[in-house]
Amino acid sequence: MASKSKLYVGAAVIAVLSGSAIELAAQQPPAVAIDNDDIGGVVTGANGPEAGVWVIAETTDLPTKFIKTVVTDDQGRYVVPDLPKAKYKVWVRGYGLIDSPKVDGEPGKTVNLTAVKAPDEKAAAHYYPPIYWYSMLKVPAANEFPGTGAQGNGIAEGMKSQPMWVNNIKTTGCMSCHALGTEGTRTISKNLGEFKNSAEAWERRIQSGQAMTQMVNVLNRLGPHALKLWGEWTDRVAAGDLPFDKPARPQGVERNVVITSWDWSTPTGYMHDLISTDRRKPTVNANGKLYGAPEESTDYFPVLDPNTHTATQLKHPVRDPKTPSSKASPMAPSPYWGPEPIWDSQTSTHNPMFDQSGRVWWTSRVGPPANSSTRFLRSTMSMSTSCWLSLGSLSSTIGRARNRTTRRPADSKLGTSNFTGTISESPPSVTRSDFSSTLSILPACPSLGASTES
Numbered sequence: 001m002a003s004k005s006k007l008y009v010g011a012a013v014i015a016v017l018s019g020s021a022i023e024l025a026a027q028q029p030p031a032v033a034i035d036n037d038d039i040g041g042v043v044t045g046a047n048g049p050e051a052g053v054w055v056i057a058e059t060t061d062l063p064t065k066f067i068k069t070v071v072t073d074d075q076g077r078y079v080v081p082d083l084p085k086a087k088y089k090v091w092v093r094g095y096g097l098i099d100s101p102k103v104d105g106e107p108g109k110t111v112n113l114t115a116v117k118a119p120d121e122k123a124a125a126h127y128y129p130p131i132y133w134y135s136m137l138k139v140p141a142a143n144e145f146p147g148t149g150a151q152g153n154g155i156a157e158g159m160k161s162q163p164m165w166v167n168n169i170k171t172t173g174c175m176s177c178h179a180l181g182t183e184g185t186r187t188i189s190k191n192l193g194e195f196k197n198s199a200e201a202w203e204r205r206i207q208s209g210q211a212m213t214q215m216v217n218v219l220n221r222l223g224p225h226a227l228k229l230w231g232e233w234t235d236r237v238a239a240g241d242l243p244f245d246k247p248a249r250p251q252g253v254e255r256n257v258v259i260t261s262w263d264w265s266t267p268t269g270y271m272h273d274l275i276s277t278d279r280r281k282p283t284v285n286a287n288g289k290l291y292g293a294p295e296e297s298t299d300y301f302p303v304l305d306p307n308t309h310t311a312t313q314l315k316h317p318v319r320d321p322k323t324p325s326s327k328a329s330p331m332a333p334s335p336y337w338g339p340e341p342i343w344d345s346q347t348s349t350h351n352p353m354f355d356q357s358g359r360v361w362w363t364s365r366v367g368p369p370a371n372s373s374t375r376f377l378r379s380t381m382s383m384s385t386s387c388w389l390s391l392g393s394l395s396s397t398i399g400r401a402r403n404r405t406t407r408r409p410a411d412s413k414l415g416t417s418n419f420t421g422t423i424s425e426s427p428p429s430v431t432r433s434d435f436s437s438t439l440s441i442l443p444a445c446p447s448l449g450a451s452t453e454s
Contacts, residue, residue, distance in 0.1 A: 032077050036108040040079040043092050045115040049076025052249030053094030053115060057105060061086035062309040065263040071255040081258065083107045084309060092116070095247050098123055125242045130181030132243040137233045139166060140225070147223055154225030168221055186237045191335035198231030207332040210296065210343045264311035265302040268342040269294045275352040275360065284354055291360050293350040296326040297343045301352075301362070316347045320367040323347070 034040035039057055043050045055078045058067045062084060072078045080090075089102040092115045105111040118124035125132075140155060142162045147155025159165045170180075179185075188201050192208070195201040206215040219226060250257070265271060272295035278284040292302040300313040323346040333339040351363040 030075070030077075032079060032110065034079055034108065034110065035081075037083050037085075038079050038081050039083060039088065039090060039105045039107060039109060039111055040077070041110050041112040043072050043076045043078060043113045043115055045097075046117060049074070050092070050094065050097075050115040051076060052251065052255060053092055053097065055080060055090065055092055055113065057083065057088045057090045058102075059086040059088045064304070064309050064311045066309055067259075067261045069259040069261075071250045071257060073255060093127065095127060095249050096124055098127070121242055122240065124246075126183075128243055128247055130179045130185075132181065132245060132247060133186045133237065134170070134181030135245070136236060136241065136243060137169070138229055139169075140229075147225075150224055154223050154228065156221060156223035158221065159223065165222065168218070169226070186234060188234055188238075189335040198235050199227040200231075202227045202230045202234075204332065209334045209337065210326055210329040210331045210341055212331050213329060260306070262304055262306070262309060262311065264304045265292060265294060265313070266298065266300075268337070269297040269300070269302070271302070272350045273352065275354055278354040278356055281356050284356065284358055291352050293352050293362060294345070295350045296329075296345050296348050299345050299347050299349070301349055316349050316362065316364060318346045318366045322368050323365060324368055 032040040032042065043053055043055060049072075051072055051074045053072050053076075054069050055072065056067060056069045057080045058065070060066075066084070066086070068080050068083060070078050070080050085107060088105045088107075090105040090111050090113065091102045092100040092113050094115065096118055097115050098118050100113060100116045103111060103113065140153075140162065144153055144155060145159060145161045145165065147153060147157050147159040149155075149157045155165070159168070188198065188205070192201060192204060195204065206212065206219060272293045274290050274292040276285060276288070276290045287307060290304040290306065292304070294301055299316045299318075301316055303312045303314060305311075325344055325346045326348065327341050327344040329341070329343070331341060334342075347364040347366065349362045349364045353361045355361065
């Protein structure tokens with residue numbers, strides 16, 4: 001009997017252990033299958049798998065700084081696919097977290113990661129999208145419109161309604177492009193100086209750098225009351241106020257997004273926009289180079305090869321050497337860059353476009369405003385002349401007028417003139433610029449670098 005009792009006890013122990021093993025196996029996410037050019041694994045936190053958080057793989061081993069970002073699934077699993085061979089730093093970022101320590105990883109290796117919970121709401125809010133912070137800005141009441149001007153309620157008389165004011169404060173006037181709400185804009189740099197109040201600080205801030213004219217013009221459309229509202233906003237942020245809403249982690253198909261980013265251009269250049277294909281025929285230039293437009297910052301437009309991860313630059317010419325440069329734009333010293341102008345562009349290239357034949361067009365300035373043909377082009381909103389730049393198998397057609405629609409160079413009526421000679425490309429090594437990181441796709445993603453002002 002004693003032996004039989006021991007047998008039963010032993011069987012019970014085995015059953016308990018087996019049950020524990022089954023329960024433990026059920027809690028463990030299935031293994032992540034990866035190829036030789038992938039990094040994959042599982043992200044876990046204090047309460048188990050972390051769903052809907054970003055895993056970021058970054059390397060500086062390639063000619064350009066290269067970053068790939070993916071999102072974990074419900075079981076905390078992730079795969080960073082199709083990585084070029086290099087050594088990577090891998091870490092976790094997500095809402096409700098702070099960045100985890102960066103660990104080493106290589107393609108073909110499994111890298112399991114541990115998420116780090118934010119110690120408080122302020123630390124968590126540091127990773128919120130800028131618009132969550134900018135939404136803290138107070139909007140004038142509907143009954144304050146139309147504005148009565150600087151001598152009245154401080155809202156410009158041209159502001160006829162609250163929706164018009166909101167449109168200007170968040171969409172029109174370049175504000176949506178420049179992401180108000182970043183740490184660099186929701187705080188006031190001590191390098192800006194000492195002021196009686198934050199409204200005065202904002203009045204000085206918008207004069208910083210060579211974009212002063214554009215920023216002051218936007219303020220004039222809004223009226224001086226906007227300075228008071230911006231000042232109150234940054235005062236509340238400085239006092240510890242946080243956004244009233246919290247962003248949700250990616251859900252559903254949002255977790256299928258893979259974001260690839262490269263650094264290109266220069267530290268003082270910024271990317272106004274870029275082009276990779278003809279939006280009417282998106283098979284044009286498949287897997288080909290991307291072409292950027294640095295607008296007022298430089299005449300050297302950047303070219304990115306996503307296959308070799310190399311960045312080069314080509315200088316856009318002007319027809320008239322007397323074409324004015326952004327270097328002469330009025331400015332007050334920048335709290336980041338100091339008193340010296342950092343932009344130097346005669347061409348102000350922007351709005352590049354591919355046509356159906358794989359040619360790249362830029363909108364640009366090639367002569368001073370006093371040029372009679374330029375005035376004609378502006379009045380007719382069309383292009384009468386163009387010039388060509390050879391770019392290997394592609395061509396760059398450069399319009400003579402800014403912000404105007406150009407026609408196809410195949411039209412002989414345009415009087416196209418050909419440039420001959422060699423255009424040298426810059427060395428492939430490009431310094432990181434937070435202004436100039438670009439994404440291969442457009443969905444929203446976490447900020448990968450600190451934003452700054454000009």
